[in-house]
Amino acid sequence: MRILVTGTAGFIGFHLAGRLLRDGHEVVGLDSFTDYYSVRLKRDRHAELLAAHGASGRFRFYEKDMCDRSALTVVFEETRPDCVVNLAAQPGVRYSITHPYAYQTRNVEGFLNVLECCRHAPQKPRLVYASSSSVYGGNTALPFSEDQAVDHPVSLYAATKKANELMAHVYTHLYGIQTVGLRFFTVYGPWYRPDMAMYLFADAMVKGRPIQVFNFGEMRRDFTYVDDIVDGIVRCVQAQTFAPYEIFNIGNNRSERLMDMIGLLAAELGVTPKVEFLPMQDGDVPATWANIDKLRAKTGYEPTTPISAGIPKFAKWFLEYAMKQQERT
Ligand SMILES: NC(=O)c1ccc[n+]([C@@H]2O[C@H](COP(=O)([O-])OP(=O)(O)OC[C@H]3O[C@@H](n4cnc5c(N)ncnc54)[C@H](O)[C@@H]3O)[C@@H](O)[C@H]2O)c1
Numbered sequence: 001m002r003i004l005v006t007g008t009a010g011f012i013g014f015h016l017a018g019r020l021l022r023d024g025h026e027v028v029g030l031d032s033f034t035d036y037y038s039v040r041l042k043r044d045r046h047a048e049l050l051a052a053h054g055a056s057g058r059f060r061f062y063e064k065d066m067c068d069r070s071a072l073t074v075v076f077e078e079t080r081p082d083c084v085v086n087l088a089a090q091p092g093v094r095y096s097i098t099h100p101y102a103y104q105t106r107n108v109e110g111f112l113n114v115l116e117c118c119r120h121a122p123q124k125p126r127l128v129y130a131s132s133s134s135v136y137g138g139n140t141a142l143p144f145s146e147d148q149a150v151d152h153p154v155s156l157y158a159a160t161k162k163a164n165e166l167m168a169h170v171y172t173h174l175y176g177i178q179t180v181g182l183r184f185f186t187v188y189g190p191w192y193r194p195d196m197a198m199y200l201f202a203d204a205m206v207k208g209r210p211i212q213v214f215n216f217g218e219m220r221r222d223f224t225y226v227d228d229i230v231d232g233i234v235r236c237v238q239a240q241t242f243a244p245y246e247i248f249n250i251g252n253n254r255s256e257r258l259m260d261m262i263g264l265l266a267a268e269l270g271v272t273p274k275v276e277f278l279p280m281q282d283g284d285v286p287a288t289w290a291n292i293d294k295l296r297a298k299t300g301y302e303p304t305t306p307i308s309a310g311i312p313k314f315a316k317w318f319l320e321y322a323m324k325q326q327e328r329t
Pocket of ligand 1: 005006008009010012013030031033034042064065066067086089091092094106110130131132133182183184185186187188193279321
């Protein structure tokens with residue numbers, strides 16, 4: 001298949017593009033290298049993809065902003081993808097409190113451009129797109145399942161992800177585009193995002209700084225190893241029996257205590273953490289846990305990486321890449 005993946009210089013898009021290329025697909029990558037976090041890390045991921053797959057002739061890349069409608073139209077016309085995986089977005093719950101317009105532009109307008117391009121593409125590509133577990137917002141019934149109402153987002157980030165699900169519904173209804181929304185649950189792994197808690201904790205711990213733990217440590221997260229997320233996305237790209245409009249949770253199906261994650265991470269890094277307990281932050285939720293029965297039933301998805309196996313892989317990468325990077329600067 002020829003698959004257009006937006007956000008290939010990003011954490012999940014980089015891993016997805018690598019997996020699709022290893023599987024023999026053609027990948028059209030697109031990224032604008034936003035400066036939300038280290039552009040150097042994004043450039044390094046991109047260089048890694050090129051080094052591994054540039055010679056195959058199956059990886060084509062556009063440095064474009066999907067908010068630029070005419071540029072995105074040209075990408076669709078030149079490449080005619082069979083499937084589009086939209087991962088490019090403005091992520092981050094906390095940043096949405098200080099930078100609301102980045103979410104309006106990248107997550108709402110940018111996504112509308114993707115929908116419009118799919119609508120006008122003669123081959124009518126399937127659109128698989130990133131939603132988020134944050135749409136469950138203030139829900140308290142755990143585990144979260146797709147049949148629960150998601151009408152109480154507690155951050156603008158979550159509201160834009162819910163908006164994406166609604167917009168996709170309209171385009172499926174009006175234009176027959178097949179859309180698959182994926183609610184990712186706290187993804188982690190090598191080549192991680194420096195704004196995410198596990199990375200921030202690792203960074204503080206190796207430098208001997210205290211880590212800031214919110215809600216006084218009473219937090220639970222469904223931590224999902226990036227290869228498991230990528231496996232779920234690939235199953236959604238290839239599935240034959242989907243309804244025209246689908247929404248799925250993709251998680252690890254376990255809700256881990258944050259303090260257990262911190263303990264594992266500290267042991268891998270060989271440090272004793274100093275912990276500063278703080279109250280709950282605005283926009284955050286105390287617990288997440290994915291019910292994955294729907295995706296399991298429709299695609300056979302089964303996560304295989306407990307945090308005891310995934311955290312050592314993240315820690316190894318962190319020590320090798322991230323620390324070397326910091327020594328250089
Ligand atoms: N990582 C997680 O735990 C998690 C959880 C839930 C949902 N998600 C969603 O999954 C997707 C991928 O997340 P990620 O962790 O890889 O984030 P990321 O920030 O690492 O990747 C996103 C990429 O998109 C690019 N981008 C942003 N706006 C763009 C635009 N207008 N045009 C072109 N490129 C643009 C960025 O430069 C970046 O490389 C996002 O939609 C995110 O909201 C991630």
